Amino acid sequence: MVKRARTLASLAAELGVSRTTVSNAYNHPDQLSAETRERILRAAAARGYPGPDPMARSLRTRRVGSLGVLLTEHLSYAFEDAASVDFLAGLAEATSGTESALTLIPAGPSEDDASALVGRAVIDGVVVYSVAEGDPHLAAAQARQVPLVVCDQPKGLELPFVGIDDRAAIRPAARALVDAGHTRIGILAIRLHRERHDGFITDIDDAELHVQRERVRGAREEFAAAGLDDIPVVTRHINDHDTCLSAARELLTTHPELTAVLCTTDSMALGVLDFAHEQGIDVPGELSVTGFDGIRTALLLGLSTVIQPNKAKGEAAGRMLLQLIDAHLADAPTTAPRVILETTYHPGRTVSAPRAPHTP
Structure with a gap:
């Protein structure tokens, strides 16, 4: 019966090598010849030795990896x-x-x-x-x-x-809508606050989620510079397809006069595209849409978006x-x-x- 070496030290003793050599076979193979490493690993496998104890290594190196x-x-x-x-x-x-x-x-x-x-x-x-x-x-x-x-x-x-810089990053998307001649624009955003809120929102100054707050602020500032102040904003706490679609539906059925929607995520923009398709609304002929993120699906669909x-x-x-x-x-x-x-x-x-x- 083959003796089963269950520790690094016992395996090293059986093979007549140092414990460092056995350790290197697992952790620093570049420091051994291919023949030596193969001999150690083959002997370890035959004796049921699983390799150096990761907990012992973490105590020694102060890393858990x-x-x-x-x-x-x-x-x-x-x-x-x-x-x-x-x-x-x-x-x-x-x-x-x-x-x-x-x-x-x-x-x-x-x-x-x-x-x-x-x-x-x-x-x-x-x-x-x-x-x-x-x-x-x-x-x-x-x-x-x-x-x-x-x-x-x-x-x-x-x-x-x-x-x-989320505030600056979204400005080109807002500017593109203004430059195209849009004056009736809405905004879709994911959650701005820790507490759940789904629906229209006006005051964002106390928003604890800074990314969305800064994107909405940057867009509003760009619109205000063009004399556009009455911009409806709808938010959703969860950023998945169903909630993005429902956000688009809420915004555009409440404000059917809108000709453009700026979205603070591509997922929101995809929700707008799906709603427009459901309702037979031509994009961009009747409705312009911008997103934010530059995800692959959005780019394949030709979405106008900010790529981060x-x-x-x-x-x-x-x-x-x-x-x-x-x-x-x-x-x-x-x-x-x-x-x-x-x-x-x-x-x-x-x-x-x-x-x-x-x-x-």
């Missing part, structure tokens, strides 16, 4: 929302080859028991992805005292940050967090780095001069 991603949406949202998918792909790209995995922490829109959920995550650091000002999940993440990067929002905190670099945003957040973790483990002083990425306006095919509105 995982970056947390705090999502205050249901987990399914991360895989259904195209902008979030691109962001996570960028994070994955940043961690490629670093021996760090990603741990998704799906806090969901509920704020109940935030500290327990975030506190249980076994992570070296965390990216907080787009949460409201004052959100308890952010406070719980800060309480962990691990390196942390905020992506998108909240803005204005003295924390490492990656995002865009969602994948590059994820890469930047991942690289920043890894650098902060290295500095933290080295007890090196750090500042709060801030990265603002550029956006571009894609003219698309959904904006034209206003014509007579459709009458159902």
Whole structure:
């Protein structure tokens, strides 16, 4: 019967090599010859040795080998929302080859028991992805005292940050509608407040969700500069297809005189396109539409939209967090780095001069 070596030390003793050599076969294969590594792995497999204990390694290196991603949406949202998918792909790209995995922490829109959920995550650091000002999940993440990067929002905190200038980014879309001659324009936005509100909204100055607040502000400022002040705004708390479609229906049935809709997400704009198709409204002949994000589906449909670099945003957040973790483990002083990425306006095919509105 073959003796079963169940520890790194016993396997090293049986093979007549050092424990470092066995460890390198798993963790630093470039430091061994192919023949030596193959001999160690073959002997380990024959003896039922699974490899170095990851917990022991984490205690030795002070790393657990995982970056947390705090999502205050249901987990399914991360895989259904195209902008979030691109962001996570960028994070994955940043961690490629670093021996760090990603741990998704799906806090969901509920704020109940935030500290327990975030506190249980076994992570070296965390990216907080787009949460409201004052959100308890952010406070719980800060309480962990691990390196942390905020992506998108909240803005204005003295924390490492990656995002865009949302207020400036949306202006070209608003300007395109004004330049095309539109004077009857509505806005669709996803949630502005932590508390649920679905429907028309007027005051946004106290909105805790800064991304949407700044996009609506930027659009309103551009419209005001053209003398357009009475701009209806409809919001939805959840950003999925059904709610985006219902938002478009609410806005356009309440205000059938509108000839253009500016949307703060591409998903909202796709809801408008679907509603227009249902009602036989020609886009852009009878209704012009703009979006925001630059997701693949929107671009394939020719949507006029603002393109933000969602994948590059994820890469930047991942690289920043890894650098902060290295500095933290080295007890090196750090500042709060801030990265603002550029956006571009894609003219698309959904904006034209206003014509007579459709009458159902």
